[in-house]
Amino acid sequence: MTEKTINPTLKTALELGPVIAFFVAYLWLKDDTFTIGGTEYDGFILVTAGFVPLMIAATGVLWWLTGTLNRMQVLTVVLVTVFGGLSVWLNDERFFKMKPTMIYLLFAAILGAGLLRGQSYLRTVMSGLMPLQDEGWMLLTKRLAAFFFGLAVLNEVIWRTMSTEAWVYFKTFGLTAAIFVFFMTQTGLFKKYAVEDKG
Incomplete structure:
Protein backbone atom coordinates (compact mmCIF):
# COMPACT_ATOMS: atom_id res chain seq x y z
CA MET A 1 0.00 0.00 0.00
CA ASN A 91 -0.60 -5.55 39.11
CA ASP A 92 3.19 -5.50 38.72
CA GLU A 93 4.91 -2.46 37.22
CA ARG A 94 8.11 -4.40 36.49
CA PHE A 95 6.77 -5.86 33.25
CA PHE A 96 6.12 -2.44 31.72
CA LYS A 97 9.54 -1.23 32.82
CA MET A 98 11.12 -4.19 31.01
CA LYS A 99 9.53 -3.19 27.69
CA PRO A 100 12.32 -0.83 26.52
CA THR A 101 14.87 -3.51 27.37
CA MET A 102 13.08 -6.04 25.17
CA ILE A 103 12.63 -3.55 22.31
CA TYR A 104 16.28 -2.49 22.24
CA LEU A 105 17.59 -6.05 22.66
CA LEU A 106 15.40 -7.15 19.77
CA PHE A 107 16.60 -4.29 17.56
CA ALA A 108 20.22 -5.07 18.44
CA ALA A 109 19.66 -8.77 17.70
CA ILE A 110 18.02 -8.07 14.33
CA LEU A 111 20.81 -5.73 13.25
CA GLY A 112 23.41 -8.15 14.57
CA ALA A 113 21.87 -11.06 12.65
CA GLY A 114 22.07 -9.01 9.48
CA LEU A 115 25.72 -8.19 10.14
CA LEU A 116 26.52 -11.89 10.61
CA ARG A 117 25.08 -12.42 7.13
CA GLY A 118 27.15 -9.55 5.77
CA GLN A 119 24.09 -7.32 5.34
CA SER A 120 22.87 -4.04 6.78
CA TYR A 121 19.19 -4.37 7.63
CA LEU A 122 19.36 -0.72 8.66
CA ARG A 123 19.98 0.17 5.03
CA THR A 124 16.72 -1.52 4.04
CA VAL A 125 14.81 0.76 6.41
CA MET A 126 16.69 4.05 6.04
CA SER A 127 18.35 4.06 2.60
CA GLY A 128 15.82 6.57 1.29
CA LEU A 129 16.70 9.02 4.08
CA MET A 130 20.49 8.73 4.02
CA PRO A 131 22.23 7.58 0.83
CA LEU A 132 25.49 6.00 2.05
CA GLN A 133 28.16 3.77 0.58
CA ASP A 134 28.03 0.09 1.57
CA GLU A 135 30.93 0.47 3.99
CA GLY A 136 29.15 3.37 5.68
CA TRP A 137 25.97 1.36 6.15
CA MET A 138 27.85 -1.55 7.67
CA LEU A 139 29.74 0.70 10.10
CA LEU A 140 26.59 2.60 11.10
CA THR A 141 24.73 -0.67 11.62
CA LYS A 142 27.50 -2.00 13.90
CA ARG A 143 27.46 1.18 15.94
CA LEU A 144 23.66 1.26 16.20
CA ALA A 145 23.46 -2.41 17.23
CA ALA A 146 25.98 -1.74 20.02
CA PHE A 147 24.09 1.43 20.97
CA PHE A 148 20.77 -0.41 21.24
CA PHE A 149 22.39 -3.09 23.39
CA GLY A 150 23.78 -0.34 25.63
CA LEU A 151 20.34 1.25 25.97
CA ALA A 152 18.86 -2.13 26.96
CA VAL A 153 21.48 -2.53 29.69
CA LEU A 154 21.00 1.06 30.85
CA ASN A 155 17.23 0.62 31.10
CA GLU A 156 17.73 -2.48 33.23
CA VAL A 157 20.13 -0.66 35.55
CA ILE A 158 17.83 2.33 35.98
CA TRP A 159 14.54 0.56 36.63
CA ARG A 160 16.15 -1.93 38.98
CA THR A 161 18.15 0.58 41.04
CA MET A 162 16.16 3.83 40.91
CA SER A 163 12.67 5.03 41.73
CA THR A 164 9.69 4.64 39.41
CA GLU A 165 9.61 8.42 38.94
CA ALA A 166 13.27 8.47 37.90
CA TRP A 167 12.55 5.69 35.39
CA VAL A 168 9.56 7.57 33.94
CA TYR A 169 11.75 10.64 33.36
CA PHE A 170 14.43 8.45 31.81
CA LYS A 171 11.91 6.67 29.58
CA THR A 172 10.20 9.87 28.45
CA PHE A 173 13.21 12.12 27.92
CA GLY A 174 16.45 10.19 28.43
CA LEU A 175 15.96 7.53 25.78
CA THR A 176 14.73 10.03 23.19
CA ALA A 177 17.65 12.36 23.89
CA ALA A 178 20.12 9.47 23.73
CA ILE A 179 18.95 8.43 20.25
CA PHE A 180 19.12 12.05 19.06
CA VAL A 181 22.64 12.46 20.43
CA PHE A 182 23.74 9.17 18.86
CA PHE A 183 22.76 10.26 15.37
CA MET A 184 24.27 13.71 15.90
CA THR A 185 27.60 12.07 16.77
CA GLN A 186 27.52 10.15 13.48
CA THR A 187 27.85 13.33 11.39
CA GLY A 188 31.44 12.45 10.47
CA LEU A 189 30.36 9.04 9.20
CA PHE A 190 27.55 10.55 7.15
CA LYS A 191 29.96 13.00 5.51
CA LYS A 192 32.70 10.42 4.89
CA TYR A 193 30.49 7.78 3.32
CA ALA A 194 27.83 9.96 1.67
CA VAL A 195 26.87 8.99 -1.87
CA GLU A 196 27.52 12.00 -4.06
CA ASP A 197 24.73 13.19 -6.27
CA LYS A 198 25.92 12.81 -9.84
CA GLY A 199 22.77 14.25 -11.32
Missing part, protein backbone atom coordinates in the same frame (compact mmCIF):
# COMPACT_ATOMS: atom_id res chain seq x y z
CA THR A 2 1.34 3.42 -0.94
CA GLU A 3 2.00 5.78 1.95
CA LYS A 4 -0.23 8.83 2.02
CA THR A 5 1.11 12.22 3.01
CA ILE A 6 -0.34 13.76 6.17
CA ASN A 7 0.35 16.91 8.12
CA PRO A 8 3.77 16.49 9.83
CA THR A 9 2.43 18.05 13.04
CA LEU A 10 -0.43 15.55 13.17
CA LYS A 11 1.97 12.67 12.48
CA THR A 12 4.26 13.80 15.32
CA ALA A 13 1.27 14.22 17.65
CA LEU A 14 0.12 10.66 16.93
CA GLU A 15 3.61 9.26 17.46
CA LEU A 16 4.57 11.23 20.58
CA GLY A 17 1.16 12.12 22.02
CA PRO A 18 0.61 8.85 23.92
CA VAL A 19 4.07 9.04 25.53
CA ILE A 20 3.54 12.65 26.62
CA ALA A 21 0.05 11.78 27.90
CA PHE A 22 1.56 8.91 29.90
CA PHE A 23 4.14 11.23 31.45
CA VAL A 24 1.61 13.93 32.37
CA ALA A 25 -0.89 11.41 33.75
CA TYR A 26 1.83 9.74 35.81
CA LEU A 27 2.88 13.04 37.40
CA TRP A 28 -0.77 13.69 38.21
CA LEU A 29 -1.61 10.26 39.67
CA LYS A 30 1.75 8.92 40.90
CA ASP A 31 0.96 9.33 44.61
CA ASP A 32 -2.59 7.98 44.43
CA THR A 33 -3.92 4.48 45.06
CA PHE A 34 -7.13 3.21 43.51
CA THR A 35 -9.26 0.27 44.62
CA ILE A 36 -10.93 -1.51 41.69
CA GLY A 37 -12.80 -4.76 42.21
CA GLY A 38 -11.33 -5.11 45.66
CA THR A 39 -7.73 -4.81 44.40
CA GLU A 40 -5.50 -1.81 45.06
CA TYR A 41 -3.64 -0.30 42.09
CA ASP A 42 -1.13 2.52 42.33
CA GLY A 43 -1.10 5.45 39.91
CA PHE A 44 1.57 3.92 37.67
CA ILE A 45 -0.54 0.84 36.97
CA LEU A 46 -3.65 2.90 36.30
CA VAL A 47 -1.75 5.18 33.91
CA THR A 48 -0.32 2.13 32.15
CA ALA A 49 -3.84 0.75 31.77
CA GLY A 50 -4.82 3.96 29.98
CA PHE A 51 -1.63 4.17 27.93
CA VAL A 52 -2.01 0.78 26.23
CA PRO A 53 -5.35 1.46 24.45
CA LEU A 54 -4.25 5.04 23.72
CA MET A 55 -1.09 3.74 22.01
CA ILE A 56 -3.09 1.19 20.03
CA ALA A 57 -5.61 3.85 18.97
CA ALA A 58 -2.94 6.39 17.96
CA THR A 59 -1.07 3.76 15.93
CA GLY A 60 -4.34 2.67 14.31
CA VAL A 61 -5.19 6.24 13.33
CA LEU A 62 -1.67 6.72 11.95
CA TRP A 63 -2.06 3.58 9.84
CA TRP A 64 -5.51 4.68 8.66
CA LEU A 65 -4.23 8.12 7.63
CA THR A 66 -0.94 7.06 6.04
CA GLY A 67 -1.82 3.61 4.76
CA THR A 68 1.34 2.11 6.22
CA LEU A 69 3.32 1.44 9.39
CA ASN A 70 7.00 0.62 9.64
CA ARG A 71 8.19 -2.49 11.45
CA MET A 72 9.43 -0.49 14.42
CA GLN A 73 5.99 1.03 14.98
CA VAL A 74 4.28 -2.36 14.76
CA LEU A 75 6.81 -3.99 17.08
CA THR A 76 6.52 -1.15 19.59
CA VAL A 77 2.72 -1.31 19.81
CA VAL A 78 2.82 -5.12 20.16
CA LEU A 79 5.35 -4.96 23.02
CA VAL A 80 3.46 -2.10 24.70
CA THR A 81 0.31 -4.21 24.59
CA VAL A 82 2.01 -7.37 25.88
CA PHE A 83 4.13 -5.87 28.65
CA GLY A 84 1.65 -3.15 29.58
CA GLY A 85 -1.11 -5.75 29.69
CA LEU A 86 0.98 -8.01 31.92
CA SER A 87 1.69 -5.14 34.30
CA VAL A 88 -2.01 -4.31 34.64
CA TRP A 89 -3.19 -7.93 34.78
CA LEU A 90 -0.62 -8.96 37.39
Whole structure:
Protein backbone atom coordinates (compact mmCIF):
# COMPACT_ATOMS: atom_id res chain seq x y z
CA MET A 1 0.00 0.00 0.00
CA THR A 2 1.34 3.42 -0.94
CA GLU A 3 2.00 5.78 1.95
CA LYS A 4 -0.23 8.83 2.02
CA THR A 5 1.11 12.22 3.01
CA ILE A 6 -0.34 13.76 6.17
CA ASN A 7 0.35 16.91 8.12
CA PRO A 8 3.77 16.49 9.83
CA THR A 9 2.43 18.05 13.04
CA LEU A 10 -0.43 15.55 13.17
CA LYS A 11 1.97 12.67 12.48
CA THR A 12 4.26 13.80 15.32
CA ALA A 13 1.27 14.22 17.65
CA LEU A 14 0.12 10.66 16.93
CA GLU A 15 3.61 9.26 17.46
CA LEU A 16 4.57 11.23 20.58
CA GLY A 17 1.16 12.12 22.02
CA PRO A 18 0.61 8.85 23.92
CA VAL A 19 4.07 9.04 25.53
CA ILE A 20 3.54 12.65 26.62
CA ALA A 21 0.05 11.78 27.90
CA PHE A 22 1.56 8.91 29.90
CA PHE A 23 4.14 11.23 31.45
CA VAL A 24 1.61 13.93 32.37
CA ALA A 25 -0.89 11.41 33.75
CA TYR A 26 1.83 9.74 35.81
CA LEU A 27 2.88 13.04 37.40
CA TRP A 28 -0.77 13.69 38.21
CA LEU A 29 -1.61 10.26 39.67
CA LYS A 30 1.75 8.92 40.90
CA ASP A 31 0.96 9.33 44.61
CA ASP A 32 -2.59 7.98 44.43
CA THR A 33 -3.92 4.48 45.06
CA PHE A 34 -7.13 3.21 43.51
CA THR A 35 -9.26 0.27 44.62
CA ILE A 36 -10.93 -1.51 41.69
CA GLY A 37 -12.80 -4.76 42.21
CA GLY A 38 -11.33 -5.11 45.66
CA THR A 39 -7.73 -4.81 44.40
CA GLU A 40 -5.50 -1.81 45.06
CA TYR A 41 -3.64 -0.30 42.09
CA ASP A 42 -1.13 2.52 42.33
CA GLY A 43 -1.10 5.45 39.91
CA PHE A 44 1.57 3.92 37.67
CA ILE A 45 -0.54 0.84 36.97
CA LEU A 46 -3.65 2.90 36.30
CA VAL A 47 -1.75 5.18 33.91
CA THR A 48 -0.32 2.13 32.15
CA ALA A 49 -3.84 0.75 31.77
CA GLY A 50 -4.82 3.96 29.98
CA PHE A 51 -1.63 4.17 27.93
CA VAL A 52 -2.01 0.78 26.23
CA PRO A 53 -5.35 1.46 24.45
CA LEU A 54 -4.25 5.04 23.72
CA MET A 55 -1.09 3.74 22.01
CA ILE A 56 -3.09 1.19 20.03
CA ALA A 57 -5.61 3.85 18.97
CA ALA A 58 -2.94 6.39 17.96
CA THR A 59 -1.07 3.76 15.93
CA GLY A 60 -4.34 2.67 14.31
CA VAL A 61 -5.19 6.24 13.33
CA LEU A 62 -1.67 6.72 11.95
CA TRP A 63 -2.06 3.58 9.84
CA TRP A 64 -5.51 4.68 8.66
CA LEU A 65 -4.23 8.12 7.63
CA THR A 66 -0.94 7.06 6.04
CA GLY A 67 -1.82 3.61 4.76
CA THR A 68 1.34 2.11 6.22
CA LEU A 69 3.32 1.44 9.39
CA ASN A 70 7.00 0.62 9.64
CA ARG A 71 8.19 -2.49 11.45
CA MET A 72 9.43 -0.49 14.42
CA GLN A 73 5.99 1.03 14.98
CA VAL A 74 4.28 -2.36 14.76
CA LEU A 75 6.81 -3.99 17.08
CA THR A 76 6.52 -1.15 19.59
CA VAL A 77 2.72 -1.31 19.81
CA VAL A 78 2.82 -5.12 20.16
CA LEU A 79 5.35 -4.96 23.02
CA VAL A 80 3.46 -2.10 24.70
CA THR A 81 0.31 -4.21 24.59
CA VAL A 82 2.01 -7.37 25.88
CA PHE A 83 4.13 -5.87 28.65
CA GLY A 84 1.65 -3.15 29.58
CA GLY A 85 -1.11 -5.75 29.69
CA LEU A 86 0.98 -8.01 31.92
CA SER A 87 1.69 -5.14 34.30
CA VAL A 88 -2.01 -4.31 34.64
CA TRP A 89 -3.19 -7.93 34.78
CA LEU A 90 -0.62 -8.96 37.39
CA ASN A 91 -0.60 -5.55 39.11
CA ASP A 92 3.19 -5.50 38.72
CA GLU A 93 4.91 -2.46 37.22
CA ARG A 94 8.11 -4.40 36.49
CA PHE A 95 6.77 -5.86 33.25
CA PHE A 96 6.12 -2.44 31.72
CA LYS A 97 9.54 -1.23 32.82
CA MET A 98 11.12 -4.19 31.01
CA LYS A 99 9.53 -3.19 27.69
CA PRO A 100 12.32 -0.83 26.52
CA THR A 101 14.87 -3.51 27.37
CA MET A 102 13.08 -6.04 25.17
CA ILE A 103 12.63 -3.55 22.31
CA TYR A 104 16.28 -2.49 22.24
CA LEU A 105 17.59 -6.05 22.66
CA LEU A 106 15.40 -7.15 19.77
CA PHE A 107 16.60 -4.29 17.56
CA ALA A 108 20.22 -5.07 18.44
CA ALA A 109 19.66 -8.77 17.70
CA ILE A 110 18.02 -8.07 14.33
CA LEU A 111 20.81 -5.73 13.25
CA GLY A 112 23.41 -8.15 14.57
CA ALA A 113 21.87 -11.06 12.65
CA GLY A 114 22.07 -9.01 9.48
CA LEU A 115 25.72 -8.19 10.14
CA LEU A 116 26.52 -11.89 10.61
CA ARG A 117 25.08 -12.42 7.13
CA GLY A 118 27.15 -9.55 5.77
CA GLN A 119 24.09 -7.32 5.34
CA SER A 120 22.87 -4.04 6.78
CA TYR A 121 19.19 -4.37 7.63
CA LEU A 122 19.36 -0.72 8.66
CA ARG A 123 19.98 0.17 5.03
CA THR A 124 16.72 -1.52 4.04
CA VAL A 125 14.81 0.76 6.41
CA MET A 126 16.69 4.05 6.04
CA SER A 127 18.35 4.06 2.60
CA GLY A 128 15.82 6.57 1.29
CA LEU A 129 16.70 9.02 4.08
CA MET A 130 20.49 8.73 4.02
CA PRO A 131 22.23 7.58 0.83
CA LEU A 132 25.49 6.00 2.05
CA GLN A 133 28.16 3.77 0.58
CA ASP A 134 28.03 0.09 1.57
CA GLU A 135 30.93 0.47 3.99
CA GLY A 136 29.15 3.37 5.68
CA TRP A 137 25.97 1.36 6.15
CA MET A 138 27.85 -1.55 7.67
CA LEU A 139 29.74 0.70 10.10
CA LEU A 140 26.59 2.60 11.10
CA THR A 141 24.73 -0.67 11.62
CA LYS A 142 27.50 -2.00 13.90
CA ARG A 143 27.46 1.18 15.94
CA LEU A 144 23.66 1.26 16.20
CA ALA A 145 23.46 -2.41 17.23
CA ALA A 146 25.98 -1.74 20.02
CA PHE A 147 24.09 1.43 20.97
CA PHE A 148 20.77 -0.41 21.24
CA PHE A 149 22.39 -3.09 23.39
CA GLY A 150 23.78 -0.34 25.63
CA LEU A 151 20.34 1.25 25.97
CA ALA A 152 18.86 -2.13 26.96
CA VAL A 153 21.48 -2.53 29.69
CA LEU A 154 21.00 1.06 30.85
CA ASN A 155 17.23 0.62 31.10
CA GLU A 156 17.73 -2.48 33.23
CA VAL A 157 20.13 -0.66 35.55
CA ILE A 158 17.83 2.33 35.98
CA TRP A 159 14.54 0.56 36.63
CA ARG A 160 16.15 -1.93 38.98
CA THR A 161 18.15 0.58 41.04
CA MET A 162 16.16 3.83 40.91
CA SER A 163 12.67 5.03 41.73
CA THR A 164 9.69 4.64 39.41
CA GLU A 165 9.61 8.42 38.94
CA ALA A 166 13.27 8.47 37.90
CA TRP A 167 12.55 5.69 35.39
CA VAL A 168 9.56 7.57 33.94
CA TYR A 169 11.75 10.64 33.36
CA PHE A 170 14.43 8.45 31.81
CA LYS A 171 11.91 6.67 29.58
CA THR A 172 10.20 9.87 28.45
CA PHE A 173 13.21 12.12 27.92
CA GLY A 174 16.45 10.19 28.43
CA LEU A 175 15.96 7.53 25.78
CA THR A 176 14.73 10.03 23.19
CA ALA A 177 17.65 12.36 23.89
CA ALA A 178 20.12 9.47 23.73
CA ILE A 179 18.95 8.43 20.25
CA PHE A 180 19.12 12.05 19.06
CA VAL A 181 22.64 12.46 20.43
CA PHE A 182 23.74 9.17 18.86
CA PHE A 183 22.76 10.26 15.37
CA MET A 184 24.27 13.71 15.90
CA THR A 185 27.60 12.07 16.77
CA GLN A 186 27.52 10.15 13.48
CA THR A 187 27.85 13.33 11.39
CA GLY A 188 31.44 12.45 10.47
CA LEU A 189 30.36 9.04 9.20
CA PHE A 190 27.55 10.55 7.15
CA LYS A 191 29.96 13.00 5.51
CA LYS A 192 32.70 10.42 4.89
CA TYR A 193 30.49 7.78 3.32
CA ALA A 194 27.83 9.96 1.67
CA VAL A 195 26.87 8.99 -1.87
CA GLU A 196 27.52 12.00 -4.06
CA ASP A 197 24.73 13.19 -6.27
CA LYS A 198 25.92 12.81 -9.84
CA GLY A 199 22.77 14.25 -11.32
